[in-house]
Amino acid sequence: MKTARRVCERDGCDELVADARGGRIPKYCSGRCRVAAHRARHAIPAELRERRRWVRRDEDKVPLMVKSGRRASSTAPGTWGTYADAVASRHGVGLGYVLRQGDGVVCIDLDHCLWGDRVSDWAQRILDRCPSTFVERSASGSGLHIWGRGEMPRGRRIRRDDGSAVEVYGTGRYIALGERWRSAPLQLADLTEVIDSLT
Ligand SMILES: [Zn+2]
Structure with a gap:
């Protein structure tokens, strides 16, 4: 045999x-x-772990407070917790990170850009322009989140012809974390130029 x-x-x-x-x-x-x-x-850069910006999330992506499991808000710092407590928490199904103005942390959300492990050409072109920075596969499994440094006082949404979208967030919003993409580096690089170049 x-x-x-x-x-x-x-x-x-x-x-x-x-x-x-x-x-x-x-x-x-x-x-x-x-x-x-x-x-x-499930490794996450220290620059994100060390900030008290963590929530849990349920299956419908509703953010939950780490300790009580009650609803959290991406604009109410009192409802956020530490990474250690978020990992230890059993509320909901996973982790979320709240972006807050002044932290200088931004996230580029590439919607519907994965087909299994294959990356759409348009998304790959954006990845190729990025300096060495943390990337994860979204909890849905079909998108990528590029994490980095920058200032984004207002969110930005760039709709693409094929119906997908690129969104950039820097405040007032939480991101549901999925899994580290391939062997993405555990560091945040400055994404200002990449964000400026998105049209
Ligand atoms: Zn082995």
Whole structure:
């Protein structure tokens, strides 16, 4: 009988994973690699972790307070919490980060730009213009968020011909976090030029 094999999916590990029970082949060679890969997928830059801007979110993307699970507001700092508390919280289904003017943190939201793991050409052109900065796949799985530094006192929405949109946010808005995109760097770069070039 042929034994199916593949390489462990954790970055940097090249162990072969064998099909042990004739069922699905595990993605990782070991529990250690599985845990390490999970951590890598959910890693977040320190510049975001260290700010008290965290909320939870429910399945309908409603922001929730980390400790009470009651509704949070992206304009009421008293309803935000720390990253550590947000990660430990069991309310809702995931994490959210609130953008606030003065922090100098911005997020470019590329809507509907992923087809599985394939990036649309228009989105790839924007990614290619970005300096080395944190990117994650949106919670919906079909978009990308490019995180960086900049000032964006008002949100900006650029509609594209195909019905998708590019939005840029810097305040009064929370972003539902998904998973780190590929091996995106855990740092925020200045996105001012890229944002200015979006038309
Ligand atoms: Zn491995």
